[in-house]
Amino acid sequence: MIISIASGKGGTGKTTVATNMAVSLGGDVQLLDCDVEEPNAYLFIHPVINEVKTITTPVPEVDMEKCNLCGKCGEICQFKAIVVIGKTVLPFPEMCHSCGGCMEVCPEKAITETGRELGVIERGRRNGLEFVHGKLRVGEAMSPPLIRKVREYARPDMLTIIDAPPGTSCPVIASMKGADFVLLVTEPTPFGLNDLKLAVGAVNILGIPCGLVINRSDMGDDKVKIYAEKENLPILMEIPFDRKIAEAYSRGEMIVEVMPEWKEKFLKLYHQIEEISFHKNH
Amino acid sequence: MKELVVISGKGGTGKTSLLAAFASLAKGKALCDADVDAADLHLIMDPRVEERHDFESGHEAVIIRDMCTQCGLCRELCRWNAINEDFIVDPIVCEGCGVCHYFCPEKAIEFPLKTCGEWYLSETRFGPMAHARLGIAEENSGKLVSLIRKEGKKLAEKKNLDLLLTDGPPGIGCPVIASLGGATATLIVAEPTVSGKHDMERVAELAAFFKVPAMVCVNKFDLNPDMGQAIEAFARERNVAVMGRIPFDPVFTKAMVQGKTIFEFDDHSEGSRAVKDIWEKIVTAQLNRL
Numbered sequence: 001m002i003i004s005i006a007s008g009k010g011g012t013g014k015t016t017v018a019t020n021m022a023v024s025l026g027g028d029v030q031l032l033d034c035d036v037e038e039p040n041a042y043l044f045i046h047p048v049i050n051e052v053k054t055i056t057t058p059v060p061e062v063d064m065e066k067c068n069l070c071g072k073c074g075e076i077c078q079f080k081a082i083v084v085i086g087k088t089v090l091p092f093p094e095m096c097h098s099c100g101g102c103m104e105v106c107p108e109k110a111i112t113e114t115g116r117e118l119g120v121i122e123r124g125r126r127n128g129l130e131f132v133h134g135k136l137r138v139g140e141a142m143s144p145p146l147i148r149k150v151r152e153y154a155r156p157d158m159l160t161i162i163d164a165p166p167g168t169s170c171p172v173i174a175s176m177k178g179a180d181f182v183l184l185v186t187e188p189t190p191f192g193l194n195d196l197k198l199a200v201g202a203v204n205i206l207g208i209p210c211g212l213v214i215n216r217s218d219m220g221d222d223k224v225k226i227y228a229e230k231e232n233l234p235i236l237m238e239i240p241f242d243r244k245i246a247e248a249y250s251r252g253e254m255i256v257e258v259m260p261e262w263k264e265k266f267l268k269l270y271h272q273i274e275e276i277s278f279h280k281n282h
Numbered sequence: 283m284k285e286l287v288v289i290s291g292k293g294g295t296g297k298t299s300l301l302a303a304f305a306s307l308a309k310g311k312a313l314c315d316a317d318v319d320a321a322d323l324h325l326i327m328d329p330r331v332e333e334r335h336d337f338e339s340g341h342e343a344v345i346i347r348d349m350c351t352q353c354g355l356c357r358e359l360c361r362w363n364a365i366n367e368d369f370i371v372d373p374i375v376c377e378g379c380g381v382c383h384y385f386c387p388e389k390a391i392e393f394p395l396k397t398c399g400e401w402y403l404s405e406t407r408f409g410p411m412a413h414a415r416l417g418i419a420e421e422n423s424g425k426l427v428s429l430i431r432k433e434g435k436k437l438a439e440k441k442n443l444d445l446l447l448t449d450g451p452p453g454i455g456c457p458v459i460a461s462l463g464g465a466t467a468t469l470i471v472a473e474p475t476v477s478g479k480h481d482m483e484r485v486a487e488l489a490a491f492f493k494v495p496a497m498v499c500v501n502k503f504d505l506n507p508d509m510g511q512a513i514e515a516f517a518r519e520r521n522v523a524v525m526g527r528i529p530f531d532p533v534f535t536k537a538m539v540q541g542k543t544i545f546e547f548d549d550h551s552e553g554s555r556a557v558k559d560i561w562e563k564i565v566t567a568q569l570n571r572l
Binding site for chain 1: 290291292293294295298319320322325340341359361374375377378379380381384385416418419420421423424451452453454455456457458459473474475476477478480481484487488491505506509532535538539541
């Protein structure tokens with residue numbers, strides 16, 4: 001089973017929920033941090049990293065000996081990543097989406113592919129928990145291809161928990177697509193609600209069952225709850241604001257480490273998710 | 283004209299609340315919400331939309347069933363596996379590269395332009411505002427960010443305003459890169475947590491990479507003063523100007539719930555006083571010199 005933890009708004013507590021749930025469950029669990037722009041889960045999990053891999057995406061390289069300047073590569077490219085200027089062909093690797101169109105269309109077979117570095121994937125363990133995350137190279141614009149590479153580590157025989165990035169556009173879709181359940185972490189504020197509605201819209205487009213965790217549940221107003229009821233979204237957990245939790249977080253400590261009684265609550269959260277997805281599938 | 287872009291790396295550190303507060307204080311400015319895939323500034327600014335435009339960007343492949351002979355070439359060429367066994371393109375997976383459209387021997391694949399969102403020019407109680415909404419699950423957020431900043435600048439110029447305050451997105455990827463290019467300066471709103479520090483460092487590196495002068499302020503400073511100081515020390519080392527500290531103050535949430543800036547909600551709160559000092563420093567020590 002794959003559970004993707006998303007939010008719309010940033011800073012609502014995705015990583016808190018993902019790490020605490022993963023650690024509470026203990027063994028046979030994978031945590032994939034797909035927030036590759038700002039991966040934070042490892043700051044709480046402290047995994048022992050035993051594999052580091054540089055990830056690249058294919059971009060064109062032109063052999064000017066073979067090129068006859070026909071311009072077909074520039075014509076097919078939708079991303080302005082390769083252009084013929086005067087007597088030369090200029091690839092702009094940073095703009096390239098790696099579709100392979102230019103290579104395919106070139107009648108002289110003058111284009112081959114080389115790699116543009118997207119970032120790294122690091123893999124490690126914390127006791128029974130398997131940990132994988134991607135770290136986007138600073139300056140690299142495209143996170144979805146790296147996110148998809150992180151997701152290739154998902155193992156069907158295990159529970160996979162995905163920590164998704166904020167927002168509702170392509171990186172979030174790449175982190176939710178194909179999940180069995182999406183857990184949306186929100187906060188009861190106007191910003192939280194506005195972005196929650198967008199996130200629910202994205203989950204609905206993908207047709208995945210979802211539920212809510214309301215973080216800092218006593219800090220704003222009751223509009224998130226009213227919305228959840230209206231939309232029939234189950235509220236699976238509420239985490240009240242507690243300065244002790246916030247301070248522990250600031251030091252890189254998980255809730256279950258400073259308040260072990262929360263372990264039961266995170267286990268219960270998981271079992272509720274298991275039950276909901278079981279009913280949806282049978 | 284000058285443009286200050288507020289970013290953070292980590293989400294939820296207080297970018298939008300802070301930008302709204304600056305809007306209360308700044309004179310002669312226009313506003314721009316460049317966090318197009320989770321825009322929130324309008325919830326405080328309550329804009330009166332005066333112009334509405336479609337955002338058209340990118341294309342998507344559509345297979346015309348009657349013309350398709352199911353030869354399979356498109357499925358072979360598509361690097362995203364966006365075309366299923368029944369020769370239907372999944373619009374969410376389609377990257378819009380057009381390779382299938384180009385090579386289809388039957389010319390059975392159309393490649394129409396997509397409408398991926400909307401953008402608006404509005405009036406608010408703090409001045410004009412350019413903002414946008416990317417369609418849910420859409421692509422091209424970077425292009426929409428570039429567009430809305432350009433429109434924000436045009437709007438400010440038209441109204442003879444010489445400052446654009448831009449609310450940026452979280453992260454360090456394509457929309458953030460698009461929100462930094464050509465900006466006068468950027469303010470990084472950090473929070474004193476291990477993740478806040480980690481993310482601030484990455485986004486500061488990004489600003490340096492694109493040669494945009496950066497400043498930092500630490501929100502909720504008292505949550506972990508040691509971490510707050512560590513962020514400031516890192517900033518000084520990297521030539522990121524330290525603008526000040528904002529205490530953890532529930533006034534930010536309370537003001538947001540009422541759709542107000544912190545100054546409209548409580549002018550004398552601790553948070554309000556800190557933000558006022560920071561804004562003065564940004565103007566006198568940074569913006570006026572750049």
